[in-house]
Amino acid sequence: MTLRAREALEGAELIVGYSTYVRLVQRDFPHKMYLATGMRGEVDRCRMALEHAAGGEQVAVVCSGDPGVYGMAGLLLELAPEYPGVTIEVIPGVSAANGGAAILGAPLMHDWCSISLSDLMTPWEVIERRLVAAAQADFCIALYNPSSKGRQDYLRRACDVLLKTRSPKTVCGCVRNVGREGEECRTLTLQELRDAQADMLTCVFVGNSQTVVVDGRMVTPRGYRLEGQ
């Protein structure tokens, strides 16, 4: 959490969020007012927040990671014109890609892209097109939402797309529970990743052609010339 985010929560009269994230915030701010909704209640949640703000309250909407990356910032700004007088400040955070990368080492040191494997709101054809492009242009890749109850084979399908262009030995990494209890990580090859289990709480990293494992850490060199190389 950033200093600015904590300051905003301290100043908020009402904190709105998905119930799981509200529980995490409540531990540090037990005496605030909260409004929580379940998954897929995103539009209602944002409208509630904006209505309270329009009524004059100082409202904080919480997400995990960065609200500007697969979070609530966009939806709030899209709905905002219906609530004139409400001012929205987006407070950036550490996205799961950045948080997970730090645990694995430094896999995103060079050009990289972020792809969500969730096809709830994006057709699979678009996702696949992005995987193909990322593989061909040798981007490091952070994969969000690698799996869920209804989509257990999506990570395997994504790996099969990547394996058409990228070496099966490409260095990959998985991090579970980024920044929370039970945090764990491991490195593996793209071929092994294809057959790995990853749940919704896992962030998956695929290195570029230069990515290596150094003392157990996943590292993508930026290209500095070191002695003897």
Added chain:
Amino acid sequence: MTLRAREALEGAELIVGYSTYVRLVQRDFPHKMYLATGMRGEVDRCRMALEHAAGGEQVAVVCSGDPGVYGMAGLLLELAPEYPGVTIEVIPGVSAANGGAAILGAPLMHDWCSISLSDLMTPWEVIERRLVAAAQADFCIALYNPSSKGRQDYLRRACDVLLKTRSPKTVCGCVRNVGREGEECRTLTLQELRDAQADMLTCVFVGNSQTVVVDGRMVTPRGYRLEGQ
């Protein structure tokens, strides 16, 4: 800055960094020991930090943004095996893409990629291949290092590559001095961006085909169905 980063700085006996960033940190921690080097002194800087750490000191290396994205984390981990006994913790931060996006609105709400236009350590052909791929697969794009003294036309060259695939009306944004004094931002079209001036302190954003301007903010919709749509 994150709470964890501040904690690490508080606990550090020595803070090492590029002189510009060291000056920023010194304002909040005036009584620490510092070691600063100039630009392109990256390898020396990391070796100095590792040597002091090998001597038993608690050392913090500072970068701007996220040390794991075009920062110092990778180089430190690459050099670490030469300094046995030194333990490195990577503390993630808010990268310029995430910080700049929040100022503009929410341009990176969907799949996005990060491309540096600096060809100091990456051949231009690789950079161009990544621009082509990002344009074709309709990624939102954050462009780092859009210009420098020696490379004043790189942003124009990048826009020309993107314009082969993407509409000249594509919504774009520029943010200067992310999170620092003199912070400023504006939205413009891809065609306008081609002829815009951007310096080294600017982060440039290119929207995807869905990106819009809402009340002056740059927003990429995630795809939630809103009433009446």
